[in-house]
Each structure stands twice: as structure tokens, then as C-alpha cells.
Amino acid sequence: MSGAPKANAVVAQSGGPTGVINASLVGVIEEAQKHAEIETLYGAMHAVAGMKKDDFIDLTNLSADVLETVAGSPSSAIGTSRAKPDEAYCEEIIEVFKKRSIGYFFYIGGNDSANTCYIINNVAAKAGYELRAFHIPKTVDNDLLVTDHCPGFGTAAKFEACALMGDDLDNRALPGVKIDVIMGRHAGFLTAATVLGRRKDDDGPHLVYVPERGVSMDKFISDVDGVCRKLNRCVIVVSEGMCDVDGVVWTKKIADTGEKDAHGNIQLSGTGTLADFLAGQVKENLKIGRVRADTFGYLQRSFAGLQSEVDKREARWCGRHAVQYAMEEVSGSVAIKRVGDGKDYKVELFRTELINVAENTKSMPDEFINAEGNGITRAFVDYAMPLVGGLPETEYLGGYPRV
Amino acid sequence: MSGAPKANAVVAQSGGPTGVINASLVGVIEEAQKHAEIETLYGAMHAVAGMKKDDFIDLTNLSADVLETVAGSPSSAIGTSRAKPDEAYCEEIIEVFKKRSIGYFFYIGGNDSANTCYIINNVAAKAGYELRAFHIPKTVDNDLLVTDHCPGFGTAAKFEACALMGDDLDNRALPGVKIDVIMGRHAGFLTAATVLGRRKDDDGPHLVYVPERGVSMDKFISDVDGVCRKLNRCVIVVSEGMCDVDGVVWTKKIADTGEKDAHGNIQLSGTGTLADFLAGQVKENLKIGRVRADTFGYLQRSFAGLQSEVDKREARWCGRHAVQYAMEEVSGSVAIKRVGDGKDYKVELFRTELINVAENTKSMPDEFINAEGNGITRAFVDYAMPLVGGLPETEYLGGYPRV
Numbered sequence: 001m002s003g004a005p006k007a008n009a010v011v012a013q014s015g016g017p018t019g020v021i022n023a024s025l026v027g028v029i030e031e032a033q034k035h036a037e038i039e040t041l042y043g044a045m046h047a048v049a050g051m052k053k054d055d056f057i058d059l060t061n062l063s064a065d066v067l068e069t070v071a072g073s074p075s076s077a078i079g080t081s082r083a084k085p086d087e088a089y090c091e092e093i094i095e096v097f098k099k100r101s102i103g104y105f106f107y108i109g110g111n112d113s114a115n116t117c118y119i120i121n122n123v124a125a126k127a128g129y130e131l132r133a134f135h136i137p138k139t140v141d142n143d144l145l146v147t148d149h150c151p152g153f154g155t156a157a158k159f160e161a162c163a164l165m166g167d168d169l170d171n172r173a174l175p176g177v178k179i180d181v182i183m184g185r186h187a188g189f190l191t192a193a194t195v196l197g198r199r200k201d202d203d204g205p206h207l208v209y210v211p212e213r214g215v216s217m218d219k220f221i222s223d224v225d226g227v228c229r230k231l232n233r234c235v236i237v238v239s240e241g242m243c244d245v246d247g248v249v250w251t252k253k254i255a256d257t258g259e260k261d262a263h264g265n266i267q268l269s270g271t272g273t274l275a276d277f278l279a280g281q282v283k284e285n286l287k288i289g290r291v292r293a294d295t296f297g298y299l300q301r302s303f304a305g306l307q308s309e310v311d312k313r314e315a316r317w318c319g320r321h322a323v324q325y326a327m328e329e330v331s332g333s334v335a336i337k338r339v340g341d342g343k344d345y346k347v348e349l350f351r352t353e354l355i356n357v358a359e360n361t362k363s364m365p366d367e368f369i370n371a372e373g374n375g376i377t378r379a380f381v382d383y384a385m386p387l388v389g390g391l392p393e394t395e396y397l398g399g400y401p402r403v
Numbered sequence: 404m405s406g407a408p409k410a411n412a413v414v415a416q417s418g419g420p421t422g423v424i425n426a427s428l429v430g431v432i433e434e435a436q437k438h439a440e441i442e443t444l445y446g447a448m449h450a451v452a453g454m455k456k457d458d459f460i461d462l463t464n465l466s467a468d469v470l471e472t473v474a475g476s477p478s479s480a481i482g483t484s485r486a487k488p489d490e491a492y493c494e495e496i497i498e499v500f501k502k503r504s505i506g507y508f509f510y511i512g513g514n515d516s517a518n519t520c521y522i523i524n525n526v527a528a529k530a531g532y533e534l535r536a537f538h539i540p541k542t543v544d545n546d547l548l549v550t551d552h553c554p555g556f557g558t559a560a561k562f563e564a565c566a567l568m569g570d571d572l573d574n575r576a577l578p579g580v581k582i583d584v585i586m587g588r589h590a591g592f593l594t595a596a597t598v599l600g601r602r603k604d605d606d607g608p609h610l611v612y613v614p615e616r617g618v619s620m621d622k623f624i625s626d627v628d629g630v631c632r633k634l635n636r637c638v639i640v641v642s643e644g645m646c647d648v649d650g651v652v653w654t655k656k657i658a659d660t661g662e663k664d665a666h667g668n669i670q671l672s673g674t675g676t677l678a679d680f681l682a683g684q685v686k687e688n689l690k691i692g693r694v695r696a697d698t699f700g701y702l703q704r705s706f707a708g709l710q711s712e713v714d715k716r717e718a719r720w721c722g723r724h725a726v727q728y729a730m731e732e733v734s735g736s737v738a739i740k741r742v743g744d745g746k747d748y749k750v751e752l753f754r755t756e757l758i759n760v761a762e763n764t765k766s767m768p769d770e771f772i773n774a775e776g777n778g779i780t781r782a783f784v785d786y787a788m789p790l791v792g793g794l795p796e797t798e799y800l801g802g803y804p805r806v
Binding site for chain 1: 416419420445446448449458459460461462469472473475476477478479480481482483484485564565566568569570572573575576577581600675676678679695696697698699700701702704705706707708709794795796797798799800801803804805806
């Protein structure tokens with residue numbers, strides 16, 4: 001590979017926002033400021049949409065103050081998009097890149113974004129256009145291949161852990177059944193993260209259901225019954241993509257069978273449906289008075305002021321490393337690996353080929369899920385705990401001896 | 404009033420948990436430790452339930468370390484209850500108090516709890532039993548009379564502000580319509596608090612609906628349309644107790660008319676219903692593609708690690724002052740008033756009669772709601788901002804000039 005050319009650069013953010021995708025953006029900006037090879041750094045508004053229609057802002061000379069505020073802000077500071085461009089779309093992007101003399105392209109996103117990066121890279125190569133295209137990982141779902149974990153996950157995991165610590169204390173104070181539906185259509189990492197705040201044996205969540213393991217509604221009800229008989233309360237978390245033993249997701253099953261909830265309503269769709277349906281099932285089958293259900297929704301990915309410091313730092317590193325790699329390589333994706341003796345948490349970044357990240361996604365390994373498919377193992381806690389960067393201490397006094 | 408007698412004391416927590424009700428509990432415990440008049444301080448488990456069935460723990464000698472952790476924990480550390488005891492129930496409580504030589508009773512809760520405190524006080528007086536009964540205010544709804552604001556509100560308000568700051572940034576990044584349903588059946592304070600993070604003119608939430616002002620569904624749709632035409636996006640917050648111009652709450656109206664959502668489903672009840680229904684209405688009437696709706700649920704009142712420092716400090720003061728007042732007075736409720744020139748936020752506590760807090764609740768004053776009934780005024784922001792104890796800084800770069 002020859003030395004890095006002098007050229008302009010584009011950075012963009014794609015897919016669902018996270019709590020630290022802006023830290024990666026800041027990493028790109030601050031590292032680009034150090035390399036004379038990068039002349040102007042453009043931010044493409046709303047990902048591929050801005051790249052195609054030539055909608056850019058100039059990020060070259062942002063001050064350190066502004067950069068710190070951006071790095072601490074949730075969501076995507078230059079907008080995002082859920083578009084999945086094909087080759088023709090990417091050819092139009094390359095035309096804009098040519099006009100702007102873009103030699104470097106940094107794309108922060110999930111595996112679809114790695115794929116876009118891959119297509120753009122190929123389209124450029126085919127056209128004989130010199131472009132260095134780098135993907136920077138982000139996703140709250142933690143489902144990217146190659147990397148040990150994804151920037152964005154640690155912060156969302158912290159949200160889930162703090163939420164369930166509070167929710168479990170609430171459920172101790174006012175006992176009953178509480179059901180929380182968590183983001184995650186295919187991978188259960190985020191749902192699993194709800195267990196990270198558990199300290200005592202009877203701390204909730206007591207039951208955790210992830211899409212990697214099918215569970216029948218009968219098994220679910222019987223699990224809840226078992227916990228309630230033992231603890232007189234039960235806190236349950238369920239991935240939105242939870243499926244039955246036959247692999248059909250619960251929400252689809254509810255819609256297909258036209259099953260009715262405890263109030264006799266047909267529940268088909270809508271964000272609150274799964275939670276409300278499950279609450280109805282528990283009420284109806286177990287005759288429990290106090291049953292409550294929440295769907296966490298978008299709070300999980302964009303809550304101002306809540307970041308994992310570890311996650312934020314790593315997200316920023318990934319952005320910086322993408323720029324460093326671009327000085328040496330033509331394309332790639334930034335990935336994280338754990339190093340050292342496994343006692344102290346320590347990571348190194350490395351470069352992998354775009355194609356390795358673009359094509360598939362990752363699910364939770366078997367060892368993170370208990371044999372019954374209704375709980376999370378110590379192996380997951382060991383894996384995920386360092387990523388949340390610390391959790392608050394809490395105390396419930398109800399376990400004190402009666403006098 | 405004669406000097407305070409030597410006797411044991413009971414403290415209990417009642418009604419819905421909050422983020423700082425434990426700080427009030429700690430205030431009572433640490434102040435009780437300073438007064439030799441209070442011998443043993445009992446914590447009644449699950450409020451009146453524990454008081455009636457003699458279910459107590461000993462809180463007299465908790466260490467400073469444990470107290471700090473408890474003060475930082477959400478929810479009610481000695482359990483709570485939603486029971487509304489009558490006179491007969493309170494007579495049974497007095498029997499337990501007699502057996503335990505209880506001379507002081509501290510009850511942390513909302514107006515129903517003030518009422519329980521009032522009944523217990525009266526029952527004791529009628530029986531010639533010497534008891535000093537004090538109510539300590541708490542509620543996320545901020546709806547207690549006499550006091551300027553309620554401990555618990557500032558922390559919940561901080562949650563709402565941070566949530567909407569993040570949600571608005573998310574909506575900027577992925578434009579569309581976002582609807583958030585917030586706790587509050589009768590008082591709109593918590594829903595109004597969602598505006599506290601707004602800095603720029605086009606920051607969301609753009610529309611805010613509170614139960615104090617009835618709004619028709621037609622007006623709601625027309626409001627959303629207006630904002631979308633102007634900004635090409637819209638963030639809306641709605642109190643769960645939102646009502647029509649005739650005063651009937653929207654959820655009841657939906658159920659009564661059997662109105663169908665965009666998917667043709669009859670939506671009657673369940674926690675996600677109002678949000679899903681409104682999303683359906685917007686989709687159907689305005690033909691907007693991206694419409695999302697969240698119901699914040701219990702996250703709003705019990706999220707570990709998120710407290711307003713101002714709220715926490717005041718909640719603790721209220722607990723301490725209740726004990727101090729009990730050394731001088733027979734009964735009362737602790738209240739907060741603002742003092743000084745109005746420039747710097749400063750408060751003093753004072754005692755009011757139980758009956759003043761027990762009977763009714765407060766709604767948002769007219770001056771906090773705009774003339775159209777779809778927004779919150781500067782007067783509310785001036786009132787509520789000091790209570791959240793600071794908000795994070797955030798930045799969105801999409802307003803930068805295009806290059």
C-alpha cells in the first residue's frame with residue numbers, strides 16, 4: 001500500500017442511534033485534525049441520504065468544547081437513516097464523492113452499514129476511484145461479528161441494569177408480577193443485561209427470556225407461577241423478539257391466533273402489545289391481582305446524561321483508530337478484542353475486512369443462557385459487567401430481621 | 404405543649420415509590436438518633452399493613468454507610484402499600500402502637516398518607532393515647548397542597564427532562580412523529596417537566612398535553628399536522644390522564660366508542676393502549692410514515708442512579724424536620740416554601756396542619772399552561788428548573804450551515 005493521499009473525507013452515522021455513536025464521530029473528527037492528509041472533513045447529513053444528495057456540513061475545525069459536548073450527547077448528531085442502498089445508489093454516491101474530492105469515508109453503524117461501506121468500496125474500486133472506506137461499529141444490540149462487543153451496547157446495558165435495579169426495588173416495595181419488554185429482535189444481549197444489577201439471591205429479574213431460545217406460553221406461565229410461589233413476587237424481562245419453541249415470534253403468534261387478552265380484546269400490533277398481552281395471560285392464568293407491564297421503547301437507546309464511561313471511551317477509540325487505519329490501509333472495519341490475563345478488563349483494537357462484519361450478525365452464545373431457557377448465566381455477567389462502567393449501589397431494608 | 408415524652412417511634416412509607424422517598428426515611432432515622440426522647444425507631448414494613456399486623460424492623464442504629472446507600476436508592480426501602488385505612492383499621496394500629504409504646508409516628512407519602520396520619524392522630528386523641536403524628540410529603544405527581552413542591556417530583560422531573568432531551572435528539576436524527584405518554588392522572592406537572600431540557604426554539608417536545616386542559620382528538624391531530632408542516636417532525640408528550648373538552652379522559656373515550664386504530668383493532672385497555680391508539684390516529688389521519696409511541700411506565704419513578712441532588716437534599720431535610728417538629732408539636736405535615744429575592748433558589752421548611760394536606764390535591768396553575776392548551780409556559784420552567792438540580796448539555800450538529 002502506498003502512502004495515504006491528500007484528500008477530503010466524509011463521516012456519517014447510520015442505523016438506530018445509540019448513547020455513544022457521537023463519541024465515535026468525535027473520535028473521527030479529533031483524529032482527522034491530526035492528519036494533514038485529510039483536508040476537509042465533511043459530515044454527511046442523515047447517512048447515505050446526505051451522501052447521495054450532496055447534503056454536507058463541515059466538521060474539520062470543531063472546537064474541543066463542542067466536541068466534548070457532542071461526545072456526551074445521545075443519538076446521532078449528524079442524523080441517520082435506515083436506508084439500505086444498492087449498487088446503483090452507491091454509484092450516485094461515488095459521483096458526489098468525486099465532485100467533492102473525497103478520498104476517505106468513515107461510516108459508523110451496524111452490519112448493514114458495514115455492508116454499505118463494502119458496496120461503496122467495491123463500486124469505487126470498479127470505477128478506478130481511489131477511496132479508503134472504513135466501518136466503525138455501533139449497535140445497542142451487540143450483534144456484530146468479529147468484535148468482542150459493540151460500542152453502544154455498554155451504555156444501553158447500563159440503562160437496562162439501572163432500570164431493572166429500580167424496577168426490582170419497586171416490585172419489592174409493592175409486590176406483584178412485573179413484566180418488562182426490552183429491545184432485541186434477534187439477539188438477547190440487551191435483555192440479558194437487565195441482570196447486571198443483581199446482588200442478592202432473590203434480586204430480580206427472576207426470569208429472562210431471549211430470542212435465542214424458544215419458550216412456549218405454557219412454560220412461561222408455569223415459570224412465573226413457580227417464582228411467585230417461592231418469592232410472592234416476580235420480575236420478568238422479555239426480548240421483543242421472543243419466540244415460541246417452533247421459532248415463531250410471540251408477537252406474530254398472538255396476531256395469527258387472534259388470542260384474546262384478559263379483557264377480551266384482540267391484540268394485534270403496536271408497541272405496547274406484547275407487554276399488555278403477557279400481563280393479561282398472567283392475570284388470567286394465575287389469578288394474580290397486581291400485574292404490571294412496561295415496554296421500554298426508545299428510552300433504552302437515547303437517554304441524555306446516561307453513558308457508560310467505558311463504552312464512551314471505546315467508542316471514541318474506534319473512531320480514532322478508523323482514521324489511523326485509513327492512513328495505512330484501503331478499507332476495513334474496526335473491532336475490539338480483550339487482552340491480558342482475563343482478570344483485569346483490557347482491550348485492544350484491530351482492523352478486520354469489511355466483508356467479515358457485513359454479511360451476518362451474532363446471537364448470544366449458548367453458555368450465556370441457562371439450561372431452562374429462562375435465565376442468564378454467570379458467564380454473561382463476567383462478559384458484560386466491565387462494559388457498563390460501574391453501577392450504583394442500592395439497598396432494600398425489608399430483609400432485616402423482624403423485631 | 405409540654406416537653407417531648409420519652410417513647411418509641413414508628414416510621415413508614417406509603418403510596419407509590421419515588422426516587423428520593425428513601426432520603427426522607429434516612430432523614431427521619433439520622434435525626435431520631437440525635438434525640439434521646441426517641442428510644443427505639445421501628446420501621447413498619449409495607450406501611451399500614453405492617454403497623455396493623457405488628458411487622459417491624461429496628462432502624463435505630465443503622466450505620467452512616469448504610470444510610471447513605473439507602474438515601475441513594477430508589478423505591479421504598481421498607482416497602483409500601485396503597486391501602487386507604489378507615490377509622491376501624493386505625494384503631495387496630497393504635498393497639499399495636501400501645502403494645503410497642505409508640506409515642507411518635509412519621510408517615511412519608513402523598514395526600515392519602517396525610518389523611519391516614521390525620522385519622523390515626525384523631526383515633527389516638529379520642530382514645531386518650533399520647534401520640535405525635537407527622538406526615539412527610541412525597542409524590543412524583545407534585546400534587547400536594549400547601550407545599551411549594553413535593554420531594555420526589557424533582558427527581559422524576561429530571562428523568563422526564565433527560566428522556567425527552569434524548570428522545571428529541573433521536574427524533575432529529577430519524578425524523579417522524581414521536582408520542583410519549585407520561586405518568587399523571589390529574590396533575591400535569593410531570594408531563595410539563597419534559598420541556599425542561601429544551602434549549603433551541605425547535606427543540607421538542609413540540610406539543611404538551613396535560614389533564615388540566617381538555618383537548619379534542621381533532622385539535623390534537625390538527626396540532627400535530629401544524630408542527631409537522633413547519634419542522635417535518637414532531638415530538639409530543641401526553642399525560643396518561645389526558646381528557647377531551649368535555650372532561651372525559653381519552654382512554655375512557657377510546658374504550659367507550661370502540662374506536663379502531665390504524666390496524667383495525669379495537670383498543671380498550673392495557674398500559675400501552677393510549678400511546679398505540681394516538682400513534683394509529685396520527686398515521687391514519689396525517690399519512691405520516693414514521694410514527695412511534697412509548698409509554699414511560701414505572702421507569703419514571705424508580706430508576707437506579709438517577710436523582711436530583713436538590714430533590715434528594717430536600718427530601719432528607721423534610722425527614723429531619725419532621726422529627727424536630729415532633730419534639731415541639733403534637734402533629735403536622737412538613738412543607739416547603741421558597742424564600743429570598745426569587746433570583747437564587749432557596750427554600751425553608753415549615754409545619755402545617757395535617758388536615759390542610761389530607762383533603763385535596765393540587766393541579767397545575769393556569770399560568771403554567773399556554774392559551775391553546777398544547778404547551779407549557781416559561782413560568783413553569785422558572786418554577787421547576789431549580790428542582791431538577793442541573794441537566795446534561797447536549798449538542799446536535801444538523802443545524803450547522805450546509806457547505
